[in-house]
Each structure stands twice: as C-alpha cells, then as structure tokens.
Amino acid sequence: MGNQDLDIRYDLYLSLEESVFGVKRKIEVPCLETCDSCSGTGAKSSSCIKSCTDCGGRGGVMRTQTTPFGMMSQVSTCSKCSGVGTIITDHCRTCGGSGTIRSNHAMEVVIPPGVDNGATVQLRGKGNINKKRGIAGDLFVILHINEKHGIWRDGHHLYSKINVDYTQAILGTVLKVETVEGLKDLHIPSGIQPGDTLKLPQKGVPDIRKPSVRGDHRFIVNILIPKGISDKERTLVKELASLRSNAKDHEIPFNNTGTSESNFDKKPKDHASKRGIRSVTTLWKSITKFLQYVSLTSHRFQNLPSKSFVLSWFIFHSYA
Known part of the structure; x- marks a missing residue:
C-alpha cells in the first residue's frame, strides 16, 4: 500500500444545532491493518512462499520483438505473480492471503462550533495501518449538515x-419563534411591513476561527391577509378605513420653504394624525419666536427695507 492507500474517508452527519455549537461524537471506523498471523505476507508459513518461475522472482518479464528499426526489448509486469516476484502455495487462514484484516476502531471526533456543510476534519494516523512498514494513513471525516425545517443558513446568519x-x-x-436555542420571544413592532426583516442578535452561527463572534438569526416577515372575514370584522375595518381617511384629510402639509400650504384657522380634530399635530406645533413655535423678535427689535429696523427685516429674523431664528 502507498500512503494514500492507507487513508480513509468517513461521512459524518450532524444536526444544524451540532454544527452551530460543536459536538464530540464517538464513531467506529472500519480499518485495514496488517495481519499478525502472516505478518502481511498472505502465506500460511514462509515455506509456502516460492519464487515465481515465469519471471525468476524479478516481477517483470522481458519481451523482444523485431521492428523495421531493429530488435526492441520491452519489460512488462509478470502476469503470473502480478509483479510481486513470488507465488504463495498455501494462503494464510486468518486473512485469506490478502495480508490484511479488517477491524473496527472506536474513536472520538471533536467538531468545532461553526463548521460548514462539506467541511473536512483530518485525524492523522487514524487510517489504515501497515505494520510491516510501520506507518498508518489518515482519517478524513467529511461533515454533512442535516437541514432543519423552517431554518436555513447563509454565511454566519440563520x-x-x-x-x-x-x-x-x-x-x-410578541411572537414565539423557533431558533437553534429553542423558542425565543421576537418583538413585532407596530406598522411592520411585508418583507421586512427582524433579527435576534447573536443567535446565528459562530465564526469557526473566532467562536465568540456569532451571526444573527433573521426573520423575514409575511403579513397574513384573511380571504374571508365576518360581518362584524368587515364593519370594524370599514370604520378604521374611515378614521384613517379623515385623519389624512386633516394633515397639514408643508412645502420645502417651511410655510403652510393650508389655512391655520381650522382646528385639528381629536383624531388628526400625529404628523399633522407636530407640523402645527412646529409652525406655532416659529410664529411665537417671530413675534418675540418683532417686539424686541422693531425700533432698530424701522428704516430697513422689508427684505432686510425678514433676513434679520431668519438669522435670529437660526441661532435662537
């Protein structure tokens, strides 16, 4: 056997949780090792090993043929002894002449947190054993991560x-949501939109190089709109739609200059939107500052043009 022939591939299946948090798994690996009964020769005894008569123990035979360029000789593997140079007349009863036996080796594999699907863990010296040469191959554990219903991974995020x-x-x-740590509370803010993403920080996959750094578990929101509702629900929804329509009618929009595009002699109703109320409050504060400014400084600017007066107020307002 060459060194690569001594290596073993072993497929190990993990749950999503095991891949996230890491795990220690005990496994049994079927290995080939040199037969102790025949020391790897495959013969019942040393007297049962004979030199090949076809190749004379060389393992190869020379064939000569005539060509237009003269005589050419070519060495090929002996077909009788398969290039070994010896013939076994009586095979080992333990290994059947193969020189190796198969046995199961129990061992523990340590899987670090944050491994990816398809990752390989190499265990040196845990492969097949060649006692005659005093070497052993390596064990390559290929990791396969089973999917978890409703959760998928992308990088370090779930x-x-x-x-x-x-x-x-x-x-x-507040909703109960499934995570790799079990059920957790997820706060749903009012006004959430379809397709919005919420997250639970540090509930994702650790960085395998730095396990203290962990991704998030992110939740993509789908809003359920009922196809059928009761008469009472329909009445309530219509009432809500009416209230929202009235609230929009009483909002006071502002243009880019900060001046109102509507009259201010109308008082907002109780159900006016907060946006409209904030706009009125802001404008009223501006008017109050303007009147205070006029009261304090009007005697200074009596002879100034109106444009200069307004500009002066804006300077005052900016630093007030």
Whole structure:
C-alpha cells in the first residue's frame, strides 16, 4: 500500500444545532491493518512462499520483438505473480492471503462550533495501518449538515420566515419563534411591513476561527391577509378605513420653504394624525419666536427695507 492507500474517508452527519455549537461524537471506523498471523505476507508459513518461475522472482518479464528499426526489448509486469516476484502455495487462514484484516476502531471526533456543510476534519494516523512498514494513513471525516425545517443558513446568519396576522402587524405583538436555542420571544413592532426583516442578535452561527463572534438569526416577515372575514370584522375595518381617511384629510402639509400650504384657522380634530399635530406645533413655535423678535427689535429696523427685516429674523431664528 502507498500512503494514500492507507487513508480513509468517513461521512459524518450532524444536526444544524451540532454544527452551530460543536459536538464530540464517538464513531467506529472500519480499518485495514496488517495481519499478525502472516505478518502481511498472505502465506500460511514462509515455506509456502516460492519464487515465481515465469519471471525468476524479478516481477517483470522481458519481451523482444523485431521492428523495421531493429530488435526492441520491452519489460512488462509478470502476469503470473502480478509483479510481486513470488507465488504463495498455501494462503494464510486468518486473512485469506490478502495480508490484511479488517477491524473496527472506536474513536472520538471533536467538531468545532461553526463548521460548514462539506467541511473536512483530518485525524492523522487514524487510517489504515501497515505494520510491516510501520506507518498508518489518515482519517478524513467529511461533515454533512442535516437541514432543519423552517431554518436555513447563509454565511454566519440563520434565516426563517414568520407569518404575522394583519392585526398583529398594525398593533404590534410578541411572537414565539423557533431558533437553534429553542423558542425565543421576537418583538413585532407596530406598522411592520411585508418583507421586512427582524433579527435576534447573536443567535446565528459562530465564526469557526473566532467562536465568540456569532451571526444573527433573521426573520423575514409575511403579513397574513384573511380571504374571508365576518360581518362584524368587515364593519370594524370599514370604520378604521374611515378614521384613517379623515385623519389624512386633516394633515397639514408643508412645502420645502417651511410655510403652510393650508389655512391655520381650522382646528385639528381629536383624531388628526400625529404628523399633522407636530407640523402645527412646529409652525406655532416659529410664529411665537417671530413675534418675540418683532417686539424686541422693531425700533432698530424701522428704516430697513422689508427684505432686510425678514433676513434679520431668519438669522435670529437660526441661532435662537
């Protein structure tokens, strides 16, 4: 056997959790090792090993043939002894003449946290054994990670899809979600949109080179819209739609100059949007500052043009 012939490939299957957190697994590997009964010769005894009569123990035979360029000789492997140079007349009863026996070797494999699917763990000297030459091959453990329903991996991050009821999306809620650490609480903020991504930090896959650095578990949101609703639900939804429509009608938009595009003599109703209320509040503060400025400085600028007066107020307002 060559050194590579002594190497062994072993396929080991892991759960997603085992690949994330690492694991110690006990395995039994079928190995080939030199037969102790015949010391790897394959013969019952040394007297059963004879020199090959075809090649004279050389393992190769020379054949000569005539060509247009003269006589040419070529050495080829002896077909009788397969190039060994010896013939076994009586084979070993233990190994059947192969010179090796198969045995199971129990060992422990340490899988580090954060391994990828298809990764290889090499265990030196744990392969097939050639006692005659005093060498052993290596064991190559090929890792296969089983998929977990509802969770998939991309780099150091884990991903899942979650369904959120439309009422939960509007009001916000807390959902129990499946992770590699079991069920965890995931906060759903009000106003969540379809396709938005939420995350649980440090619940993903560790970096195999730096296990303290860990990815996130990210959740892609799907909003469930019911195909059929009851009459009572329909009435409530219509009422909600009406309230939202009225709220939008009472919002006070502003143009880029900061001035209102609507009259201010209308008071917002109780259900006006917060955006409209904030806009009115901001404008009212600006007006108050302007009036204070006029009261304090009007006697200084009585002879100034109106444009200069307004510019002065803006300078005052900017640093107030």
